[in-house]
Amino acid sequence: MRFSFSDDQTEYAAFLADLLGTVAGPGYLRAAWSAGHAYESTLWPKLAESGLFGVCVPEEEGGAGGTLVDLALCLEACGYHGVPEPVVETAVLAPHVIGEFGSEAERKKWLRAIAEGEAVASASFDPSGITPDGTRADVVVVKSGEELHLVTPDRASWQPLDGVDLSRRLARGTFAAGEATLLTADPAAAARASGLGAAATACVLVGVAQRLADMTREYVIERRQFGRALGTFQILKHRLANVAIQTEAARSLAWYACYAVAHRAADAPLAAARAKAAANRASELAGSAALQLHGGIGFTWEHDLHLWLQRGKALEGAFGSTLEHRTAVGGMVIEQLASPGAPVHGIEHAGTTR
Amino acid sequence: MDLRLSGELLSFRDEVRTWLRDNVPERPLAPVTTERGFAEHREWERRLAAAGLAAVHWPVEHGGRGLDALSASVFYDEYVRAGAPDRLGRLGLGLVGPTLMEWGTPRQRELLPAMLTCDDIWCQGFSEPDAGSDLASLRTRGEVGTDSIRINGQKVWTSHFRFATWIFALVRTDPEAPKHRGISYVLIPCDTPGVEFRPIRQMNDDAEFAELFLTDVEVPLENVVGGLGNGWKVAMSTLTHERSSNLNTAAHFHRVLRDAVALIPEARRNDSLVRYEVGRFHEEIEAYRFMTLRTLTEVSKGEKPGPQASMGKVWWSELQTRILEFALSMLASEAEVRSGGLPGATNLFKHYWMSRASHIYAGSNEIQRNIIAERVLGLPRSA
Structure with missing residues (x-):
């Protein structure tokens, strides 16, 4: 039993993080923000060259035949470095869904192109039709009710939108979905795809929370008031400790969610929901502490904080809000425990831990 | 993985x-x-x-x-x-035993077998009336003679005192040395003349811990663990064990949650607020499980534990209290009944107060957060 990543997985993620540290980050993100929908990604070819998009593509289609576990740390690095490209959609959702449910023709058409970075994929899972990079995507995985569809631009119409995070290049899509676009009508398949999206986005959000926490940590060490560093004030320390605790909790759940989803564990839907809810909370706590502890400067356009703050807010709603996931998990737990035959005991042992 | x-x-x-x-x-x-x-x-x-x-x-x-x-x-x-x-025998098995394996002399290690069978029961003499979170300010004196130590002072919050046969205590053997250096870790048999326990009556009427008075208690020098003046270092290795009590597994907290869920009135099982709370508890228990599993994996591979390793105690102690608060709110007025009330509800307040104690013992959660802020995040020490 080993709840950690292999050397290969750790080294690949470190390589990607190094790369992103040079070519992504605040400068890149600001350019993406300024250009909005007109932005041409210069990062995409570099991500493709790194092999990121092929990790979950089957080997016979030119990929590495890996699983979400192989990508967990990479996705965190993407969050940490603020990568605005649709990595979750292209590297995780499209290969899994097309690989499993696509026709032979669809598999041939898309999987190799995705692995090589020639196709940009996105995903539209929300009933609102709101989709990141909708107008730029060559192919979109659409969840419609309990069906999954594969939609190409000729069957989609897009209304470009400005999101809180302009680098996400949102668009509202309406899709001519039908027999021709249907991948599967199996509700379990749609639920699995949602789980993939939630687990992968949880990893990204952990990276966002970590970035917000690190920026704030550096700020309170440097910034001096009353003749001492802000970081010496206990109330600020405790706030950052709480952020760190929630972030590690979320990270641990995100790792397991990747494992559970990859291995189709019985508790995979629960695991993905828990991970996303916890990652949402980490991003909320980190973002709110970051904004408070930076003081006025955190509200400015000039300071980089808002780039991650708004990314966090954008992703907190994607693939399920905290409310949605916790309520669903709670419902499942109550039903499981309250089913006839479940033993009823007095609360024992509680607190008898010393 | x-x-x-x-x-x-x-x-x-x-x-x-x-x-x-x-x-x-x-x-x-x-x-x-x-x-x-x-x-x-x-x-x-x-x-x-x-x-x-x-x-x-x-x-x-x-x-x-x-x-x-x-x-x-x-x-x-x-x-x-x-x-x-x-x-x-948790204090023996979890704290003193591993400490003696690391620091003890061969003779001190002869005490180990009786820990396994609970022929010896160990209790802790660390905290003092004026040395709680600031443990290193402890004042119990140990006068070092040629082959013995004479100990005078008062300890407090001593659990497991009732049937204890041994005390592991911190005493100041060098009042001139800096605060952390003049302390020694001493093993004291409870039947030594001058050892007196006075039970402390708690708010729930139990008396699980005691005050411990040490008056001219004389123990041989060979009862010092890890050398004179080295007690702080020895004690810190003990406290690392204390914070990772083996019975605080996710399975334990799942049991607490299961029992709390059983108290939800049937009419409220579909209440989305109730579901939200239960979903959150379940998420947080599983987070504890996987934080622990990360640490266990690291320790088993001989690696230095990651940042999550110092966060478990804050997490589970506060989580458990929230679950019990939820249980109390489900029972409403029935929760007030001490015994003879609804099945499953007996002594709920007692458990609740006990769970609150865990925010304080084994290093208060405020101290834990200081440790996380200073040692994990590297924030500067407070003035």
């Missing part, structure tokens, strides 16, 4: 599971604070010891199974799931 148990670990788990199924008493044992309860718990400990299950994480030469942290956690998981009795 591979969460399957190895064949070896699977057969160990099955052995443990079978043994527990055949041996765990069907009825709960009497409270450990009573004569009968103590005798029952000691009997249980002796059965565990005879089966070689008293301290699976101890090395084989000391009567354990020599299991690494990850394998030992398999045992504790089964133990908690089986609803087995609370452990009697």
Whole structure:
């Protein structure tokens, strides 16, 4: 039993993080923000060259035949470095869904192109039709009710939108979905795809929370008031400790969610929901502490904080809000425990831990 | 990442599971604070010891199974799931034992076997009326003679005092040395003249801990562990063990949640606020499980534990209290009834207050957050 990543997985993620540290980050993100929908990604070819998009593509289609576990740390690095490209959609959702449910023709058409970075994929899972990079995507995985569809631009119409995070290049899509676009009508398949999206986005959000926490940590060490560093004030320390605790909790759940989803564990839907809810909370706590502890400067356009703050807010709603996931998990737990035959005991042992 | 148990670990788990199924008493044992309860718990400990299950994480030469942290956690998981009795010798098995293995002389290590059978029960003499979170300001004096130490002072919050045979205490043996340097770690037999416990009556009418008065208590110098003046260092290695009590497994908190869910009135089971709360508890218990599993993996691979390793105690202690607060709110007025109320509701407040104690003991959660801020995040020390 080993709840950690292999050397290969750790080294690949470190390589990607190094790369992103040079070519992504605040400068890149600001350019993406300024250009909005007109932005041409210069990062995409570099991500493709790194092999990121092929990790979950089957080997016979030119990929590495890996699983979400192989990508967990990479996705965190993407969050940490603020990568605005649709990595979750292209590297995780499209290969899994097309690989499993696509026709032979669809598999041939898309999987190799995705692995090589020639196709940009996105995903539209929300009933609102709101989709990141909708107008730029060559192919979109659409969840419609309990069906999954594969939609190409000729069957989609897009209304470009400005999101809180302009680098996400949102668009509202309406899709001519039908027999021709249907991948599967199996509700379990749609639920699995949602789980993939939630687990992968949880990893990204952990990276966002970590970035917000690190920026704030550096700020309170440097910034001096009353003749001492802000970081010496206990109330600020405790706030950052709480952020760190929630972030590690979320990270641990995100790792397991990747494992559970990859291995189709019985508790995979629960695991993905828990991970996303916890990652949402980490991003909320980190973002709110970051904004408070930076003081006025955190509200400015000039300071980089808002780039991650708004990314966090954008992703907190994607693939399920905290409310949605916790309520669903709670419902499942109550039903499981309250089913006839479940033993009823007095609360024992509680607190008898010393 | 591979969460399957190895064949070896699977057969160990099955052995443990079978043994527990055949041996765990069907009825709960009497409270450990009573004569009968103590005798029952000691009997249980002796059965565990005879089966070689008293301290699976101890090395084989000391009567354990020599299991690494990850394998030992398999045992504790089964133990908690089986609803087995609370452990009697926790301070010996978890704190003093490992400390003596690390720092003790061969003669001091002769004390280890009696910890396994609970022939000796150990209690802790660390906190003092004026040394709580600021433990290093402790004032209990130890005058060092040629071959003995004479100890005078007062300790407090001493759990397990009632049937204790030994105390492991911190005493100041060099009042001139800097605060952390003049302290020694001393083993004191409870039957030494001058040792006196006075039970402290708690708000829930229990008396689980005591004040400990030490008046001209003389123990041989060879009862000092790790050398004179080295007690702080020795104690810190002990406290690392204390913060990772083996019975605080996710399985334990799942049991607490299960019991709380059983108190939800049927009409409220579909209430989305209730569902939200239960979903959050479940998420947080699983987060604890996987934070712990990360640490266990790191420790078993001989790596330095990651940042999450110092966060478990804050997490579980506050989580458990929130679950109990939820249970109280489900019961509303029934929660107030001490005994003879609804099944499953008896003594809920007692459990609630006990869970609150865990925010304070083993390093208060404020101290824990200081540690996280300063040692994990590297924030500057407060002025």
